Amino acid sequence: MKAPLFVLFLAALASACATSPQPSHDMYAAVAMTKAQKNSSTPSDSGLYVRKAGADEWTHFGPRVLGIISVAFQPGSNGQVVLIASSDGVVRSTDGGQTWRLTTGWDVIDVRTFAFNPANPDEVYATTQWGPLRSTDGGATWELAQAGLHLLYCQALVADSQSPGRVLLGTEDGIYVSNDGARTWTRTDSPPATALRMVQSETDPNLILAGTEGRGAWISRDAGKTWAQTDPGSATANLYAAAIDPHDAARLAIGGWGAGVRVSADGGVNWTDRSAGLPVKNVFVVAFDPDVKGRLWASTFEEGTFYSDDLGLTWQDGGLYGAYGFDFVFVPSRR
Numbered sequence: 001m002k003a004p005l006f007v008l009f010l011a012a013l014a015s016a017c018a019t020s021p022q023p024s025h026d027m028y029a030a031v032a033m034t035k036a037q038k039n040s041s042t043p044s045d046s047g048l049y050v051r052k053a054g055a056d057e058w059t060h061f062g063p064r065v066l067g068i069i070s071v072a073f074q075p076g077s078n079g080q081v082v083l084i085a086s087s088d089g090v091v092r093s094t095d096g097g098q099t100w101r102l103t104t105g106w107d108v109i110d111v112r113t114f115a116f117n118p119a120n121p122d123e124v125y126a127t128t129q130w131g132p133l134r135s136t137d138g139g140a141t142w143e144l145a146q147a148g149l150h151l152l153y154c155q156a157l158v159a160d161s162q163s164p165g166r167v168l169l170g171t172e173d174g175i176y177v178s179n180d181g182a183r184t185w186t187r188t189d190s191p192p193a194t195a196l197r198m199v200q201s202e203t204d205p206n207l208i209l210a211g212t213e214g215r216g217a218w219i220s221r222d223a224g225k226t227w228a229q230t231d232p233g234s235a236t237a238n239l240y241a242a243a244i245d246p247h248d249a250a251r252l253a254i255g256g257w258g259a260g261v262r263v264s265a266d267g268g269v270n271w272t273d274r275s276a277g278l279p280v281k282n283v284f285v286v287a288f289d290p291d292v293k294g295r296l297w298a299s300t301f302e303e304g305t306f307y308s309d310d311l312g313l314t315w316q317d318g319g320l321y322g323a324y325g326f327d328f329v330f331v332p333s334r335r
Helices: 005-018
Strands: 025-032 047-051 059-061 070-073 082-086 089-093 111-117 120-128 133-135 154-159 167-171 174-178 195-200 208-212 217-220 228-230 239-244 252-256 260-264 283-288 296-300 304-308 316-319 324-332
Touching: 025 070, 025 296, 070 111, 070 324, 082 120, 120 154, 120 167, 154 195, 167 195, 167 208, 174 195, 195 239, 208 239, 208 252, 239 296, 252 296, 260 283, 260 296, 283 324, 296 324
Parallel strands: 111 154, 239 283, 252 283
Antiparallel strands: 025 047, 025 324, 047 059, 070 082, 082 089, 082 111, 111 120, 120 133, 154 167, 167 174, 195 208, 208 217, 217 228, 239 252, 252 260, 283 296, 296 304, 304 316
16 A cells, blocks of 8 residues: 555655754864975965865865964854964954955964954954963954963963853963953962863863863863863873863863873763874874764874764774874854
């Protein structure tokens, strides 16, 4: 007996609704091709690479400037306002990367990363090796933001997603907090060590994970008010990488020089070394993919990027062989 047409229609509709969602983020990688650097007057093979949503190849993006460390797209600008953190300063585009302009002066170098005020995307903060900066016009102009800091070197930064204007900053003297949009800073009870990477959970904003220089991984469960060391297995490591799964706050990852990739599936209570499938245990970036649930990315020193869909039990080649990676950034696709 044949099924009625409306039954077949409903079955087809249910099947379509059950289809996996299409990738919706482009993935950017800031790298330097240090293993086989081309001899040229401009860094033709280093800088930013993008892997478009649904694609499996990397293409170069952005200007040819020295030492690109990270990239940020201003929320609400439909991908038009782009900021690049570089050794030369802040480089900005207002046309989606067609043209670029340096928006910092001769006295600003070695910019590391950015964070936007979640309630006001014109307010953006930046870390540099010479102290933090703040902007109130989307990165067109910048001012110093150093009041209250004991040491100025900084590279880790979080703009609290649940408290606009509250900012956490990783310095050589530990982690500081600002409650007035980076105008003034006070120290938290974090260890007196350089925080190299700091991330906040998207599903549990009270959870923040930090990797430090020589003091391993530290975790906060109260939005950065107090800190405790986690993962005894990397307690003295230099951890350049830290990530929290945007779909599941219990899944964490850290990485560092000689530490490889270490993961936790229970919110930082227990940690496991997942480096066996990687060519080296020198890792500078880890990130969870927002489109492929459970996918973990890692950037190794000069041996390429890799991804795992089983929390590091096995790894697949992700390209960019020869790269020294600095950052992975996922940006909503405009296709």
